[in-house]
Amino acid sequence: MGALAGIRVVDLTRILAGPFCTQLLADMGAEVIKVEPPTGDPVRGQGAVVDGFSWYFAQFNRNKKSVVLDLYTDEGKDALARLIASADVLVENYRPGVLAKMGFDDGRLEELNPRLITASVNGYGSTGPYVDRPAFDFIAQAMSGFMAVNGDPDGPPRRAAPPVSDLIAGLYCAFGVTSALEARHRSGRGQKVESSLTGGLISMMAYLSAEYFATGSNPKRTGNDHPIVAPYGLFEAEDGEIAVAPSHDVMVARFLGVLGLSDLLNEPDFADNARRMANRPALNARINAVTRTRPVDHWIEAINKAGCPAGRVMALDEVFTDPQVLAQEMVVESQRPGRAPIRMTGFPVKLSATPCTVQLPPPELGEHTDEVLGGL
Amino acid sequence: MGALAGIRVVDLTRILAGPFCTQLLADMGAEVIKVEPPTGDPVRGQGAVVDGFSWYFAQFNRNKKSVVLDLYTDEGKDALARLIASADVLVENYRPGVLAKMGFDDGRLEELNPRLITASVNGYGSTGPYVDRPAFDFIAQAMSGFMAVNGDPDGPPRRAAPPVSDLIAGLYCAFGVTSALEARHRSGRGQKVESSLTGGLISMMAYLSAEYFATGSNPKRTGNDHPIVAPYGLFEAEDGEIAVAPSHDVMVARFLGVLGLSDLLNEPDFADNARRMANRPALNARINAVTRTRPVDHWIEAINKAGCPAGRVMALDEVFTDPQVLAQEMVVESQRPGRAPIRMTGFPVKLSATPCTVQLPPPELGEHTDEVLGGL
Incomplete structure (x- = not known):
């Protein structure tokens, strides 16, 4: 039994942001009913397909049930209304206003189910001048300030490859939905929850935004270098x-100590952080001359042992065979009868008494239509 | 009244990951009691300081109360025990095992408060071979596969600058804590919640990890180019x-239509996505020859209007003056008497009935020690 056992979620989302939200809720034990059009979530046909099943779809839709409804028909809308009346949470990632145009505006939802929590994931938020623009991860990375700080000082702004x-x-x-569940225990009523691609990424700017607010200056792109610390x-x-x-300086001393380069800190060019920053190329050359003499494993072990954070730059084949990643069960499998076991990323949040588990394999299109609609 | 009103959180975290977790809970209305050593969270002295206050500290500690305890003394430990007994949630970001060494192992916590939810944010998880390693964002970016997919095809792996x-x-x-609160309504008991820097970032690899699992091949670095779509x-x-x-193709046709370049799709070099990928430099040159003739604003407006996602690459000064960002209230102010108003990032998740608000300014060190300890 997961933490959210007994919570029913009607899931009108497709592609990525919305399905990730509902998968997090499903992994936590909620009953997530993914409502798909007769053609299915487009992701069912995307990415590498193994044994007739998209592993990209699987990654974002495990633990869900699939119900096919044609929401262009009265019959489909009627079934959705009954589903909504039976649910705790509705999640959608239409553009703002589309759900209302389909006949499910705030008033109707309130009438159908005053305890319903209605959650929206969208590009820019549901109010403001860009509300009607189509959204996409690459654009959100550009418009949040995120792209502008990534990349080389003399190169162009750089996206991150994953759809962060x-x-x-x-x-x-998902955090908003669980918070609203807690509020409902007091109020007895649902409410609207919303997050956006741009708003979420803006919140990740952390001390970069704090520095901008405090100084009025934009942070510079510094590649892999730390903007104010060397070596790094x-x-x-x-x-x-x-x-x-x-x-910080204590860590620098530990790092250089492991390399047998403690004396560097007595040289005028490297005596403090400001001078190390000014002479970074020379400093890095001195360090590389030593690090090049031994293998990665040796240095990772020795530098960490000295109390300074260090790690290997891993490609995914190294990540998903790494002993720590496996110990943390960050690779899980889901089995569908007659198909190869589907491997996917594990659970990034661990609960001791009500752990996340793979309860249901990613569903075939419409696999649970009869079961779910029959139960209403 | 926020969604988590009435929930008391004892916050033993410092620096970044932990304080961000407890700030999310505080923004949602929980009473967060930040326990600091007599020297304070080190972030109080970091970043740009305005009117004697670090705006970096402010960004991560609004809505919290500050209580100073010296946890090396019996008196401090005793006060912490009483705080724990009065709380719903304890959040810490020590290395695994440190809290137990301080005298608060699982048995003691259970004895003090069986309803307590104990949350840990750490580098690698609390079990496995790397459990004792020091952690840092840059290392987690390296070890999660994230750095390896970011950057140019012929360049080095690239970190993202923000501490994602x-x-x-x-x-x-924070999501784990609110999920555990829901579970506690059923069970009457607390549990342990945990997340890690590496595990969280691994979960963001999305379709890149799904493709790796399905094909066994590592994704390649593609800079700002989409790995399988052109133009982009x-x-x-x-x-x-x-x-x-x-x-996808429909979007490509919309984009080229806005540029007056629809005929490109009739040329053999650009007739389908595979050929456009193969001839990307020539394609981009043709597009740039047109886009260079008009300003950014013109193109953003026209391309979005045609239904294709487009946006400006914004630095933070543009982000935080953008009309959409302001309409979404992604800049908020916090006032402390006698100090300049502190500007900070707003709330990335919106709740209609119990919205996140700035209830308390970021606290002075120990500002609430008497109030909180006196109330126990």
């Missing part, structure tokens, strides 16, 4: 790169 | 860059 704005917005929405970044080992993050 | 792994881990932990990315307008994301 979609997933962060989905995660915020990627260094060359015998057989690859190591990431080292000595965030 | 810290903030995502904090957000997952940044284009040159008269006075700056525009981000355009036509994610």
